[in-house]
Amino acid sequence: MSGRIEKCFAGLKEQGRAALVTFVTAGDPDYETSLKIIQGLPKAGADIIEFGMPFTDPMADGPAIQAAGLRALRAGQTMKKTLKLVKAFRAGDKETPVVLMGYYNPIYVYGVEKFLTDAKVAGVDGLIVVDLPPEEDDELCLPAMKMDINFIRLATPTTDDNRAPVVFKNTSGFVYYVSVLGITGTKAPDLKSVQKNVNRLRRHTKLPIAVGFGVKSAEQARAITRSADGVVVGSALVSAVGNSLTKAGKPTSKTVKAVHSLVSEIASGVRS
Amino acid sequence: MTKPLVNSFRTGPDEKGLFGIYGGRFVAETLMPLILELEQAYKDAKADPSFQAELDSFLEHYVGRPSPLYFAERLTEHLGGAKIYFKRDELNHTGAHKINNVMGQILLARRMGKKRIIAETGAGQHGVATATACARFGLECIVYMGEVDIERQKPNVFRMKLLGAEVVPALSGSRTLKDALNEALRDWVANVEDTFYCIGTVAGPHPYPEMVRDFQSIIGVETRRQMQAREGRLPDSLVAAIGGGSNAMGLFHPFLDDASVEIIGVEAAGLGLRTKKHAASITGGRPGILHGNRTYLLMDDDGQITEGHSISAGLDYPGIGPEHSWLHDMKRVEYVSATDKEALEAFQLCCKLEGIIPALEPSHALAHVMKIAPTKPKDHLMVMNMCGRGDKDIFTVADILGVTL
Numbered sequence: 001m002s003g004r005i006e007k008c009f010a011g012l013k014e015q016g017r018a019a020l021v022t023f024v025t026a027g028d029p030d031y032e033t034s035l036k037i038i039q040g041l042p043k044a045g046a047d048i049i050e051f052g053m054p055f056t057d058p059m060a061d062g063p064a065i066q067a068a069g070l071r072a073l074r075a076g077q078t079m080k081k082t083l084k085l086v087k088a089f090r091a092g093d094k095e096t097p098v099v100l101m102g103y104y105n106p107i108y109v110y111g112v113e114k115f116l117t118d119a120k121v122a123g124v125d126g127l128i129v130v131d132l133p134p135e136e137d138d139e140l141c142l143p144a145m146k147m148d149i150n151f152i153r154l155a156t157p158t159t160d161d162n163r164a165p166v167v168f169k170n171t172s173g174f175v176y177y178v179s180v181l182g183i184t185g186t187k188a189p190d191l192k193s194v195q196k197n198v199n200r201l202r203r204h205t206k207l208p209i210a211v212g213f214g215v216k217s218a219e220q221a222r223a224i225t226r227s228a229d230g231v232v233v234g235s236a237l238v239s240a241v242g243n244s245l246t247k248a249g250k251p252t253s254k255t256v257k258a259v260h261s262l263v264s265e266i267a268s269g270v271r272s
Numbered sequence: 273m274t275k276p277l278v279n280s281f282r283t284g285p286d287e288k289g290l291f292g293i294y295g296g297r298f299v300a301e302t303l304m305p306l307i308l309e310l311e312q313a314y315k316d317a318k319a320d321p322s323f324q325a326e327l328d329s330f331l332e333h334y335v336g337r338p339s340p341l342y343f344a345e346r347l348t349e350h351l352g353g354a355k356i357y358f359k360r361d362e363l364n365h366t367g368a369h370k371i372n373n374v375m376g377q378i379l380l381a382r383r384m385g386k387k388r389i390i391a392e393t394g395a396g397q398h399g400v401a402t403a404t405a406c407a408r409f410g411l412e413c414i415v416y417m418g419e420v421d422i423e424r425q426k427p428n429v430f431r432m433k434l435l436g437a438e439v440v441p442a443l444s445g446s447r448t449l450k451d452a453l454n455e456a457l458r459d460w461v462a463n464v465e466d467t468f469y470c471i472g473t474v475a476g477p478h479p480y481p482e483m484v485r486d487f488q489s490i491i492g493v494e495t496r497r498q499m500q501a502r503e504g505r506l507p508d509s510l511v512a513a514i515g516g517g518s519n520a521m522g523l524f525h526p527f528l529d530d531a532s533v534e535i536i537g538v539e540a541a542g543l544g545l546r547t548k549k550h551a552a553s554i555t556g557g558r559p560g561i562l563h564g565n566r567t568y569l570l571m572d573d574d575g576q577i578t579e580g581h582s583i584s585a586g587l588d589y590p591g592i593g594p595e596h597s598w599l600h601d602m603k604r605v606e607y608v609s610a611t612d613k614e615a616l617e618a619f620q621l622c623c624k625l626e627g628i629i630p631a632l633e634p635s636h637a638l639a640h641v642m643k644i645a646p647t648k649p650k651d652h653l654m655v656m657n658m659c660g661r662g663d664k665d666i667f668t669v670a671d672i673l674g675v676t677l
Contacts, residue, residue, distance in 0.1 A: 056445060056577045057562060059457045060300045066444055078574045104298060105561045109575030131298040131561065135288065156302040158464055163305055181302065182462035 004097040004125045005150055005173040008047055009208040009229060018225035020045055020270045021210050022263055023101065023234030025052035025068035026085050027077025028241055033251040034072070037241070037259050038089050042096045044260040045267025048210075049089075050128065050232065053082050053102030060130045062185040068238035071249055079110045083122045090123030099126040099152060099173070104140065112140055116147045126150035126173045134166050141170050154178050155201055155209075157193070164204040174208040176232065177201065179215075179224075185235025188214045195227040218269030225270050233266055281528035281604050284595060289478020289565075292601060294594035297477045299564045302461045311479045313384050318486070323379065330375050334408070335365045337372075337490065341498035341655070346625040347641075354648035356641060357507070358658040359495050359523065362631065368660035369491060369519045370401040370472060376487035377470045378405040386468035388412045392442075392456040394421055394449035394515070395586035395633070396428025397660055398472030403437035413437040416455040418448035421585050428664050446579040449515075449589045453563050473516025474593030477564030481593050488522025495655055496526055503653055509534040509644075512657040513637040514607070515551070515587035517596045519659035528604060537596060538640045540582035541609035551580030553592040554600050554607040567594040583612035583668065584632035586660070610639035618642055619662065619669065631660030632668065 012019050022041055027034050041049055054069035054077050061069070086098055100119065107115050107129065119127075127144055134141075134153070141151040150173030158181070159167055168175065177198060179189035189211070198209050211224045212232025221231045240262050244255040284291040297307060317323040331337040340363065344356045361369040381389060389411050393399030399415040406413035415432055419441040422429050432439050445451040453476075460469045474481045474488070499507050510527060512520035514537040527533045542550035550556055553568040560569040562577060570578045570590035580588040599605040610618075618638035622630045630638060634657060641656050648654065662669075670677050 055575075057450065057454055059454050059563070060302075060461060062458075063444070070445075073576060103561075105569075105571070105577070106575035108561055108566075109571065109573070130300050131564070133297060133299060133301050133304045135297050135304070154301045156300075158302050158305045160305070167301065178302065181464055183458045186462070 004095065005048065008097050009174065012047060018228060018270055019047040019210060019230035020221070020267050021048040021050055021212070021230050021232040022046040022237060023050040023052060023232060024237050024241070024259065025054055025065065025072050026082040027054060027072035027075055028068045028238065029071050029245055029249060029251050029255065030075040031077070031081060031085065033255055035085055035088055036256045038085070039092060040256065040260045041263060042093060044263035045271070046096070046263055048097045048099060048230070050099045050101045050234070051082065051086065053079065053100055053106055055103040055106055058103060060183055062183040062235060064185045064235040064239045064242065067242055074249070079106050083118050086124055087122040097125040098123060099128060100124050101128040102130070104129050104131050107140065112143055116144055116149060120147055120149060124149060126152050128152045128154065128176060130154065134169060137170050145170065145172065152176055157181050157197060159201070161200070164201060168205045168207070171205070171207060174210050174230065175201065175205055177209050177211045177228070178213045179211050180213050184213055186214065188220070189224070191223050194224060198227045218266050221266050222269035222272060231270060237262060278602070281599065281602065282525065284598065285478060285482055291595045291598035293559070294567050294597040295478055295481055295565050297564060298561050298566065299477045300461060302464065306464055307477050314380060314479055314483050317380055317383055323383065327376055327379055330379070331372065331490065335371050335375060336363065338494045338498070339363050341495060341502065344626055347622070350625055351642060351645040353646040353650065354509070354652040354654040355650065356645055357499070357653065357655045359491060359655055361491060361519065361657060361659045362661035366397070366401045366404050367663065368397040368401065368631065369488060369522060370398040371404065372490055372522065373472065373484050373487040373518060374398070374401040374405045374470060377483070378409060378411070381411070381468035381470070382409060384468065386466060388414070388463065388467045389470050390414045390416065390456050390459050390467055391470045391472060392416045392449065392452035393472060394452065394589060395584065396421070396425040396432065396664065397586060399437070399439070400428050400431050400435070402470050403432040403435035406437065407435045414459065415439050416442050416452040416459070418442045418446070418452050420447045421449065424668060425585055425664060426667070448579065450577065457563070473518040474521045474595060475516045475563060475565055475567065475591060481565065481595055484518055485521045485525055485595060488518050489525045491519065491522035491657065492524060492526035495523060499653065499655070506530055506533055507653040507655045508532070509536065509652065509654045511536045511538060511637045511641050511654065513538050513587065513633045513659065514592060514596065515540070515589050515633065516591070517593040519657050521593060521595060523655070523657045524605060535605045536640065537605055537607045538637045539607060539609040540584060540587035540636055541611040542581040544611055545609060548578070549581035550609070551582045551588045551590065552609045553590060554597065555609050559597065562591055565594045567591050567597045568600070583615060584636065586631070586633045587636065608640055610636040614639035616669065616672065628658065629662035630658055631662045632665045634659050
């Protein structure tokens, strides 16, 4: 493994705190601005970067991430450019883990082998592919493992004790626990049920568990990291991008800052 | 036909839900347990004679099956070749083949104790069928429909509302059928406890392509029996229109192993295959993954799904059922296309010659019948699936013909 994800969680454990995982969409609102956004994320308090690969039909995402994907596509984002963004980020940051997140079709069309090779070269550490459950592990998960790229799986409230071993079998890096039944950025997580489920899932895996979907504030992040090893913030960040744009969808002087200051604020919840 | 490459074309899918490389279960983890539960429930229902008996009874007394196999005498005379039969599924309750599948799925939903039904719809025929069955059984019904389709299929929207369904506009993406499907999947993810997703075509994650095909196969099973009774033999060719491909699969499947039967699926070529304004996934697309299955899709070089275009809202889906993709690769079924213009001509001809106003979807199949029937001998028996009636389309047609209603 590149080991960045493992090293990151181990380091944080020593510090006695959880990880802040930040999601933004690659190429949103355009290539240059997107690069500035991710370049500043670690300094703003992000421990791991999830980078969304835009797709026209993101069936597990709510309106905020749907809109971000369409903004990126309109600005000409492609898989090639997403990998180029990671490479550009990696040139200035050798430590922060980068996880690409998205849907299978753009990867399938790019070519699985070529994608994994190019992702490895660019400095990608892990993948989250929403529409590849363990039943489809032959497609991408097993080839990714062979290339030492972590395949991070989503576990959900429907992942019961029978299902959990199936889900975790080929999972590496960390587990992403989806805290609500639903799509990204809509419902707020019920903290009690999150804690219960995280503790339940720990019986099935030794991997760190990060919790996401619907996390918007430092307070929520603080509460979640009492039981989880990490917290994921996504829709709130891409909404900050969306809200900072001109009517024509162009970035303003506020765009990059809006994301970084929200990350700093939520990081304070994780670090306190 | 040359010697088939497999012993049977009728044994798919395998236990992973695959037809060759097509199909599968490409869904978010939240839905996986539900899909596995549905697969088991469907297996159990299939093995339970009382389930089939209940379905048969509703198909006979509520849907109005069997639908006639009608000899289109004047069309046959006009084209001067093959003897043309229509399988009259437009005479079903609600005016299309969609209800065959809906009755099956709703009875299954009841068996599973689900109280809330969601569906997607393009032209509105599947939405109307689902709303109808939900009304009949007192189930809550939510239909997702692209905002663009709501505008062009107003009569069906009103019909669904009369039947007590809630019609929710899909406002994302291209605001047509594919986006309605996305919204329905998003609803399902958020409401896993009590909700049954009634998919309208032979696509989606396993077991939907198989299940919907099985429920629609009544079309082909009846056709076989009726043709034997009428002509004492099997038909020589079958022609059906394809959007997602449920009416076609229903007609084709019982005949797949009869090598003498030529089978043709007609996709929507819209303004023409050379333009980007078409919905011919097989003729103009390539394999990819969308809505839970691998199949032929319309997309750009970066794997982004493009919009299908057709005069018919029921055909403009940018994908096709995975079993069709496999049958195409195996060369068992021939996939061709017809343009908006050709479909419109066929629509008008059928009205005038046969006194049947066809939906714009089967008008595409009819357009192909018009092309090939004249080239066939007079003893060639051709069956076209008249899968829907055209009442819903008269506004679209009037608009194109420049008539103000």
